[in-house]
Amino acid sequence: MHTSPILSVRVARKVAEALDISSFELVSVDGSALPAFTAGSHVDVHLPNGLIRQYSLCNDPRESGRYLIGVLRDASSRGGSRAMHDEIQEGQTLQISAPRNHFALAPEAKRNLLLAGGIGVTPILCMAEHLNATGADFEMHYASRTLERTAFYQRISDSAFAKQVQFHFDDGAAEQKLDLPALLAKPQAGTHLYVCGPKGFMDAVLANARAQGWPEEQLHYEFFTAEVVHSDSDASFDVKLASNGRIVRIPKDKTVAQALAEAGVDIMLSCEQGVCGTCLTRVLEGTPDHRDSYLLPEEQAANDQFTPCCSRSKSAMLVLDL
Numbered sequence: 578m579h580t581s582p583i584l585s586v587r588v589a590r591k592v593a594e595a596l597d598i599s600s601f602e603l604v605s606v607d608g609s610a611l612p613a614f615t616a617g618s619h620v621d622v623h624l625p626n627g628l629i630r631q632y633s634l635c636n637d638p639r640e641s642g643r644y645l646i647g648v649l650r651d652a653s654s655r656g657g658s659r660a661m662h663d664e665i666q667e668g669q670t671l672q673i674s675a676p677r678n679h680f681a682l683a684p685e686a687k688r689n690l691l692l693a694g695g696i697g698v699t700p701i702l703c704m705a706e707h708l709n710a711t712g713a714d715f716e717m718h719y720a721s722r723t724l725e726r727t728a729f730y731q732r733i734s735d736s737a738f739a740k741q742v743q744f745h746f747d748d749g750a751a752e753q754k755l756d757l758p759a760l761l762a763k764p765q766a767g768t769h770l771y772v773c774g775p776k777g778f779m780d781a782v783l784a785n786a787r788a789q790g791w792p793e794e795q796l797h798y799e800f801f802t803a804e805v806v807h808s809d810s811d812a813s814f815d816v817k818l819a820s821n822g823r824i825v826r827i828p829k830d831k832t833v834a835q836a837l838a839e840a841g842v843d844i845m846l847s848c849e850q851g852v853c854g855t856c857l858t859r860v861l862e863g864t865p866d867h868r869d870s871y872l873l874p875e876e877q878a879a880n881d882q883f884t885p886c887c888s889r890s891k892s893a894m895l896v897l898d899l
């Protein structure tokens with residue numbers, strides 16, 4: 578179960594960074610230092626409407642007095658990004674979790690290749706700040722649709738590491754477009770690749786890297802939103818609660834978490850898209866049909882845990898450690 582301590586923070590500044598992207602500077606309500614964080618960390622933001630959303634920290638991790646997050650107003654938002662944009666104003670207090678990092682830099686890397694797509698720039702920018710501060714070897718590529726949708730363009734252009742960053746605009750000239758096959762050709766031992774962005778961008782980067790022979794341990798990625806694949810062939814199945822033997826039917830049009838909630842069994846949820854790991858539940862028997870982007874392929878293959886917010890079952894019954 579997710580038990581991260583809750584911090585009260587105040588929105589010290591809200592800035593329109595680009596079309597449909599705002600940044601929020603969060604400081605502690607009493608002015609004290611905030612818990613330290615490492616590059617790639619995110620916080621859970623508890624929104625007034627009850628939703629919990631994850632946002633990556635995009636400021637320099639050496640800063641102890643503030644957390645900076647960037648939020649895209651997502652047209653397909655289920656209420657999270659819309660609430661951040663429309664309801665959260667400067668001066669307001671928010672509850673957040675302490676930072677957690679599922680997207681850490683590899684300390685053994687000799688060289689770092691950072692790839693950001695759109696709003697995925699937030700953790701990547703934090704990594705660039707850290708790598709620059711520590712004198713590490715890195716190169717960053719930032720792909721976005723247009724200049725007006727490119728958050729932090731000025732900050733990056735004015736930074737000490739501006740020369741290590743290349744911007745790529747979808748509506749720009751052909752020669753500035755991100756050429757993945759060329760960039761990812763000939764993977765080198767010691768070079769680690771980090772990618773964050775929309776799913777299509779990440780899938781393209783990772784597929785390209787894998788096709789060119791990048792070893793899995795040199796690939797690092799974090800999906801913030803993912804399309805959970807629903808299929809017409811989704812079937813109903815049963816879930817058994819190991820603690821009391823109770824069996825709950827999961828209909829084909831409900832998630833395990835939804836069906837359990839209707840049966841009075843609440844599972845802590847956050848993203849409900851298989852990206853955050855909040856709902857992770859141990860599987861004691863049966864074979865899950867993993868639909869998440871949170872577990873690593875080898876963790877999914879172990880079949881001893883799954884994400885009931887989106888994953889289903891390949892077997893007629895799953896016995897859960899509930």
Ligand code: FES
Pocket residue numbers: 845846847848849850851852853854855856857869871884885886887
């Ligand atoms: Fe985020 Fe299930 S709630 S993975």
